[in-house]
Amino acid sequence: MWSCCLQGATARLLAEKGLPVTEVSDYTGFPEMMDGRVKTLHPKVHGGILGRRGQDDAIMEEHQIQPIDMVVVNLYPFAQTVAREGCSLEDAVENIDIGGPTMVRSAAKNHKDVAIVVKSSDYDAIIKEMDANEGSLTLATRFDLAIKPSNTLPPTTA
Template identity: 95%
Template sequence: MQQRRPVRRALLSVSDKAGIVEFAQALSARGVELLSTGGTARLLADKGLPVTEVSDYTGFPEMMDGRVKTLHPKVHGGILGRRGQDDGIMQQHGIAPIDMVVVNLYPFAQTVAREGCSLEDAVENIDIGGPTMVRSAAKNHKDVAIVVKSSDYDAIINEMDANEGSLTLATRFDLAIKAFEHTAAYDSMIANYFGSMVPAYHGESKEAAGRFPRTLNLNFIKKQDMRYGENSHQQAAFYIEENVKEASVATATQLQGKALSYNNIADTDAALECVKEFNEPACVIVKHANPCGVAVSDSDS
């Protein structure tokens, strides 16, 4: 999977702008033409970078308070166009190939987590153009690199330097997987949010309305490989939900010691959930997820 594709033109449109200026500077310094939208374009221009607004490229203005920015054939044709197969039709319609798409999505999870978030606020933070570009680029990963994580910026520049401005198919494929994971998690969050509002219907009890959605979408990311599974001959990994704030094993940091096993995780979780039942300082001893002894005290000394 060493098929390399040079990066000559990149489209950048990000909600979370951490690291985007430095990444854009690195791309521009390597001769990459920059296309961008809205606030991202203004930020890059303010930093002195040569950037073309997508509306100038398409000849079609942003409209509806930014709801329609990139939903245009000159954008998606440039992303989805197959090199060596669609070149003629792209040239006929003035569609320039876009070799890299850098997108992260509206902060839906952070918005709905805010106290007092209204339905209108939630709706306005449902990204449409972003996921569409992400999926288009991921589908055409044979020719296009899709970047959804700022943590990948440095590695991408390093690979371009090692390959005369190109990225390998292996890298584009890995980036595409991350992109599909990203949009799947995003849509799941939105579905879960609206699903929690579904009123009772048909045979559902009124008491259960809003408490148990018709569909519950779960997304987990791997936190670490475990030393072994429930038994020493088994392999295991520890997966966690993103954006969880509650104190738990999933949100804890291991300060010392060797890698944890499945049983270590299960026992630690059982112990933590047990002591959380008490307001006083508490201690619990656990074996195979069963509390063997529990004690409480008036002080933690």
């Protein structure tokens, strides 16, 4: 059985459709704050993504961190925002995504256990593979998904 840990409009939409949804703030015990600037930057979120199955289980249990098997992120449209004529500095700043890319990098780092989805065009293929594999994705698919963000995110800085 799948469970979803979501935030904001996506959580509300899926809950309205009758799917079991846990708000990120309910899971972490911390509300979304600072006008939405802090939502997913929490050890329970990143521990669930980065936790290595079979290696970090005890520490995850000690801190009530649930393993997260898939991260689906719709990144803020920063490039499109700043390309708009007349884009204000305020609009540009508010479209700098912090939590999304951090979750993307965390999931890519732990692709052995976690799938990362950053492109809605991948949804159908992912669902099809999961349907064919009792809700799972192959390691090869998780690796392919892990390298896709490199085309979306700026390179890591030293």
